[in-house]
Amino acid sequence: VLTKRIAVLPGDGIGPEVCAEALKVLEAVSERFGHQFELDVQLMGACAIDATGDPLPESTLQACFEADAILLGAIGDPKYDNNPAAKVRPEQGLLRLRKSLGLFANIRPVTAYDVLIEHSPLKADRIQGADMLIYRELTGGIYFGEKGRTADGAYDHCTYSREEIVRIAHLAFQSATTRRNKLTLVDKANVLETSRLWREVVQQIAPEYPSVAVDYLFVDNAAMQMILNPKQFDVILTENMFGDIISDEASVIAGSLGLLPSASVGETAALFEPIHGSFPQGKGLGIANPIATILSVAMMLEHFGLQEEANLVKDGVDYALRRNVLTPELNKEHPYTTEQVGCFIADYV
């Protein structure tokens, strides 16, 4: 029996709704197995700007530092997106949180669910059996480099240190050894110096993992291969921006963004969140799919070493998928609400 402290950041848009369902499932796990999960709910994102002027208030950051894990819903609001003059943005909160906690590795599993295969825009035979794990570097690169304006233009600097690449590369190689022993580095080494450094580091580390076959793909080609032949991928390793693009693209394989969880880990901290955004148009309508957040809770349980508990949550999700207890994007005929899907899975647990 464990006691864990969890900082919960529901965020904006549909974030609070999907978080509420994931917490129901967590509560069910706690009742069934006797674990204690102490929740500390905090503001982040547009809601935090509206309340305090800061997308990541000090109290939120503090709560995250003190927690054993963080559960995040989603952040972002269109009122900040099309306003290039906005000085404060919800996304700054997320980026600052990642950096402050040192969450350098974002891990996204992508699998084709058999029961959902006809929902994918891709033909069934291309995706059946696809199963990959994307390691995206999360605290370096062009997201965090110097940026600004000049008299007549703007700039963003992309930088990577060797050490930033080494630490995530080891995680990705280790993970490959527990899977199908294949690692694909996605870069643009024919043009970018940082990409050449990534390739160099990966080539240097590779001999430490002799069982792992290493492959190199330029990001433009990878964006194509992801659709042409997604089954070729096992573990993908890539830098921050390429990972952002490639992993969102890969989500089409699962048939819905609403199914995909992610973990962001560092030396000490760990954050779990669905990969989808805050979908402001869907807010309050009960149509948001809570499964990605529920599976993020499963990843959190695994992180705590609670494999049995995690498996039970995943089984509950599978059961909902098989019984078609799904929100409208996956079940047009007889849609269930966000809450109904959450309750169904919590009941199963």
Added chain:
Amino acid sequence: VLTKRIAVLPGDGIGPEVCAEALKVLEAVSERFGHQFELDVQLMGACAIDATGDPLPESTLQACFEADAILLGAIGDPKYDNNPAAKVRPEQGLLRLRKSLGLFANIRPVTAYDVLIEHSPLKADRIQGADMLIYRELTGGIYFGEKGRTADGAYDHCTYSREEIVRIAHLAFQSATTRRNKLTLVDKANVLETSRLWREVVQQIAPEYPSVAVDYLFVDNAAMQMILNPKQFDVILTENMFGDIISDEASVIAGSLGLLPSASVGETAALFEPIHGSFPQGKGLGIANPIATILSVAMMLEHFGLQEEANLVKDGVDYALRRNVLTPELNKEHPYTTEQVGCFIADYV
């Protein structure tokens, strides 16, 4: 009757093979309509490094400056890709050529061909009728910023001036007015300062084109939307690196990379090339699809104002598609060789 001087850069891998077929078609146009095309064949890419040590020899650049248009096959060789220490790379030749000639706008049409619809990895109903034109900025951004190494890392700088954005934005807007009057800017304005500048400039220019509806998509979302719902796109405008990724991804809609041409234009110069690479593994096997290069010739003819001639070439391609006179990636049963496809289309013309 026109006289035009064309610099031909066959390049590496399958480049020379597909160029040869495209030139056959050009020759057929010249015979039929009486135009004079003076060809000046030059080295560029890995073949130029091997011959002269320079991927873009002075004589090649000179020939390009003197030409009315440039036809490029493809460049690149794996022996340079996995060698981070290589000092000279084929790609440098291409980048230098684009920069020297001021080819700031890369234009890529992507359409779903009805007869090939079952070759796409995407389901037919998602792509039927998809028809977009991608404007990729080609001489700015992170490709051309300062890059280098530090004691323990590497950097690439991304910069854009207002003027670099303005000039291609006008081209994209103008083109939208001749099509379905929709323009989508792809950026990452929630994170990058250069993207915010792109959004700012596009917002400022938009009122000059009141018929055009403007849409903004973050690049991660765009990579997803391209697969989920490609029919939503008419004209896409984006910066260099995002354009590289998104346009290669979009190629899956056509069912084969081997079908997609591109034009790169500047104030004075214009270069035409297939979007595929040099496919070194396919070299000399007669399996390379020459259609992308033949359609690049059609774009060149349009650029010369020869619309009837261009249409005839496109009709020839359509005829080959309908009659299944296609290379193995599109016709497994009764494949035709590169040469046979080229002759078939040239004969039609």
